[in-house]
Amino acid sequence: MKASKASATALPNLKKNSRRAQILGNWELYLFMLPAVLYFLIFHYAPMYGIQIAFKNFVPSKGILGSPWVGFDHFERFFNSYYFWDLIWNTFSISFYELALGFPLPIILALAFNEVRNGKFKKTVQTVTYAPHFISIVVMAGMIITFLSPSSGIIIMLINALGFEAPQFLTDPAWFKTMYVLSGVWQSTGWGTIIYLAALSGVDPQQHEAAIMDGASRFKRMLHINLPTILPTITIMLILNMGNILGVGYEKILLLQNSLNLESSDVISTYVYRAGLVDAQYSFSTAVGLFNSVINVILLVAVNWIARRTSENSLW
Amino acid sequence: MAKAIANPIRESKGDKIFLGFTYAYLCVALVVVLYPLIYILSASISNPTAVNTGEMWLFPKEITFAGYELVFNNPAIWNGYLNTIIYTVLGTALNLAVTLPAAYALSRSDFVGRGWFMGFILLTMFFNGGLVPTYLVVKNLGLVNTMGALILPVAASVWNIVVARTFFQSTIPKELQEAAHIDGCTNLRLFWKIVLPLSAPIIAVMALFYGVGHWNSYFSSLIYLNSESKYPLQMVLRQILVLQEMSAETTGAAMNADTAALMSSKAETASLIKYGVIVVSTLPIIAVYPFLQRYFVQGVMIGSVKG
The missing domain is CATH 1.10.3720.10 (MetI-like)
Structure with missing residues (x-):
C-alpha cells in the first residue's frame, strides 16, 4: 500500500497502468474472493435489506416491497409495552453482571499463570481450565439443571449439608442471573486467559531484571510491569465486550428459561426469538431486533471514542 | 530465562507468601473446574440411586454401565x-x-x-x-x-x-x-x-x-x-437434558405420591441416560483437545x- 502511494505522487500515469496490470495479473484473486463475497452478500447484506420490514406490516405473500408501510408503529408498540423496561433492565443487568465478574477473572488468572514456573502443574491447570470452553451450550445447560435440581442436584446437596437452606435456583427469578453468570465464568475464564498470556509473553525481561535490582517484590513487579504491558489488550477486549453488551448469550438463556423465572430471564434477544419465530410477528420482532443492533453500535462507537480519548488504544 | 533471573537473588519472605497465594489460587481454580467434570464421569457409571441420594459425590459407586447401554x-x-x-x-x-x-x-x-x-x-x-x-x-x-x-x-x-x-x-x-x-x-x-x-x-x-x-x-x-x-445430536440432547428435566422441575411441586413414585422411577432411567449422554457427546472433543491444544x-x- 505504502509503496503504491509513493509511486502515485511521482508518476500518476504509470500508477494507473500498473494498477490495471495488477488487477488483470491477479484476476484469480478476485475468484478467490468470490465465494466469501457471495456468502456475505446473501446471508449478511440481504438480511440488512430485509430490515425495512421493521417499518412495514410484513405479509409473506406480498413480499418485502409489497407490504404496507407503517413507519415507527412497531417501535412505538415496543416502547409502550409493559415489558419494555423489564427487558431493558434484564439485558443490561445480566450483561454488566457478566462483565463485572467475567472480565477481570481471566486477567487475574493469566497473571497468576505467569507467576508460576512452566511445568507439569501449570500445564495441568491450563489444560483443565481451558476444557469447559468446548462443552456445548446444551450440555452446559443440562449440567446446570442437573447440578441444581432440588431433588438430586449435587450443589443443592452440598449447600444443605453445610446447614443452609438451598434456594430454588432454577425457578426463583432472584437467582437466575447469578446462575447464568457463574456458570459462564466456570466455562470461559480459563479460555479467556490465552489472549492475555500471549500479551504477557511480550514483557521485556530486562525490565524485571532492573526491578529486581531495585528490590521490587514479585507482587510489585506484577502490578507495575506485567499489568501495564497487557493494558492495551485489556482495553481492546473491554471495547469489544462493551460493543457486545446487548448480545447476551441468548442461546443459553433460552435453554434455562422457564415460565417461573421469565420475569428476570427474558432479555431482548430471547424476546425477539419468541415474538419473531414462535409467534411469527415478523415485523414487530425485526423492529425490536433493530433497536437492539442500533444500541449496540452506539455503545461500541461511544466506548471506542472514550478509549481513544483516554488512552492510546482503540479499535479504530 | 526466568530461572536465570530469579536464581541469583533469593526470594524474599514477601515473595514466598505471594507465590503461596498464587499457587493456592490456581489450586482452587483447578478443583472448581475439575470437580463437575469428574462428577459427571463418575455419575455416568454409578448406580443412579447412589447418585440421586448424594451417596456418590466423587468416585463411582456400585459401578454399572446400564446408562451407556x-x-x-x-x-x-x-x-x-x-x-x-x-x-x-x-x-x-x-x-x-x-x-x-x-x-x-x-x-x-x-x-x-x-x-x-x-x-x-x-x-x-x-x-x-x-x-x-x-x-x-x-x-x-x-x-x-x-x-x-x-x-x-x-x-x-x-x-x-x-x-x-x-x-x-x-x-x-x-x-x-x-x-x-x-x-x-x-x-x-x-x-x-x-x-x-x-x-x-x-x-x-x-x-x-x-x-x-x-x-x-x-x-x-x-x-x-x-x-x-x-436433528443433530445437540437437539436430541436438548430434549433429554433440558426439556424433560425442566418440565420435571417446574411441575414437581404439584404432584401426589403415586405420580411422584412413577416419576421417580422414570427419573431414574432419565438420570441414568443423562450422564452417559453428556459423556458420549462431549468426549470426542474433550478427548482430542489436549493433543490439539497447541493449535x-x-x-x-x-x-x-x-x-
Whole structure:
C-alpha cells in the first residue's frame, strides 16, 4: 500500500497502468474472493435489506416491497409495552453482571499463570481450565439443571449439608442471573486467559531484571510491569465486550428459561426469538431486533471514542 | 530465562507468601473446574440411586454401565450422532473452501481493492440484519428443513478470515510469491501447490474452530429444522437434558405420591441416560483437545496479534 502511494505522487500515469496490470495479473484473486463475497452478500447484506420490514406490516405473500408501510408503529408498540423496561433492565443487568465478574477473572488468572514456573502443574491447570470452553451450550445447560435440581442436584446437596437452606435456583427469578453468570465464568475464564498470556509473553525481561535490582517484590513487579504491558489488550477486549453488551448469550438463556423465572430471564434477544419465530410477528420482532443492533453500535462507537480519548488504544 | 533471573537473588519472605497465594489460587481454580467434570464421569457409571441420594459425590459407586447401554440402544441418539458427523464434516469443508482462498487474497498487498473487501466483510461484524430477516432469507432460498440451512448461513466467520489472513501475511514470504510469478506460476497454482502446503497449522486451526462450532451448535437446528430425523445430536440432547428435566422441575411441586413414585422411577432411567449422554457427546472433543491444544491456542494468539 505504502509503496503504491509513493509511486502515485511521482508518476500518476504509470500508477494507473500498473494498477490495471495488477488487477488483470491477479484476476484469480478476485475468484478467490468470490465465494466469501457471495456468502456475505446473501446471508449478511440481504438480511440488512430485509430490515425495512421493521417499518412495514410484513405479509409473506406480498413480499418485502409489497407490504404496507407503517413507519415507527412497531417501535412505538415496543416502547409502550409493559415489558419494555423489564427487558431493558434484564439485558443490561445480566450483561454488566457478566462483565463485572467475567472480565477481570481471566486477567487475574493469566497473571497468576505467569507467576508460576512452566511445568507439569501449570500445564495441568491450563489444560483443565481451558476444557469447559468446548462443552456445548446444551450440555452446559443440562449440567446446570442437573447440578441444581432440588431433588438430586449435587450443589443443592452440598449447600444443605453445610446447614443452609438451598434456594430454588432454577425457578426463583432472584437467582437466575447469578446462575447464568457463574456458570459462564466456570466455562470461559480459563479460555479467556490465552489472549492475555500471549500479551504477557511480550514483557521485556530486562525490565524485571532492573526491578529486581531495585528490590521490587514479585507482587510489585506484577502490578507495575506485567499489568501495564497487557493494558492495551485489556482495553481492546473491554471495547469489544462493551460493543457486545446487548448480545447476551441468548442461546443459553433460552435453554434455562422457564415460565417461573421469565420475569428476570427474558432479555431482548430471547424476546425477539419468541415474538419473531414462535409467534411469527415478523415485523414487530425485526423492529425490536433493530433497536437492539442500533444500541449496540452506539455503545461500541461511544466506548471506542472514550478509549481513544483516554488512552492510546482503540479499535479504530 | 526466568530461572536465570530469579536464581541469583533469593526470594524474599514477601515473595514466598505471594507465590503461596498464587499457587493456592490456581489450586482452587483447578478443583472448581475439575470437580463437575469428574462428577459427571463418575455419575455416568454409578448406580443412579447412589447418585440421586448424594451417596456418590466423587468416585463411582456400585459401578454399572446400564446408562451407556441405554445411550447406545437409543436410536434417536445414534441418528443425531450420525447427522452431527455429516453436518460437521460437510460444514467444515465448506468453511475451509470459503475462508482460506478469501483470506489468502486479502493477505496479498498487491491485491487491488483489498481494503474495500476487508471493510465489506468487517462491517458485518458490527451490524447485522437480525434474526427474522436472516430467517426470511434462508426461507426464501428454500433451505428450511434442509442441511443447507445449517451449513450455508455459517459458511464463513469474519473472525476466522481475519485470523487466517494474519497467518498468511506473517508466514508466506513475499519473495516466494514474486519468485513464483517470475517463473510463470499462476496465482491458482501458487495457492494450491505452495501456499496451502506451507499452511498446515492454520488449516488445522480453522478446521478445529469451525468443526467445534458445528458440533456444538443447536440454535440453527432449532429454528430451521422441523423433522426430528434430521436433528443433530445437540437437539436430541436438548430434549433429554433440558426439556424433560425442566418440565420435571417446574411441575414437581404439584404432584401426589403415586405420580411422584412413577416419576421417580422414570427419573431414574432419565438420570441414568443423562450422564452417559453428556459423556458420549462431549468426549470426542474433550478427548482430542489436549493433543490439539497447541493449535487452538495458536489460533487465538494469531487472532490477538491484529486485535
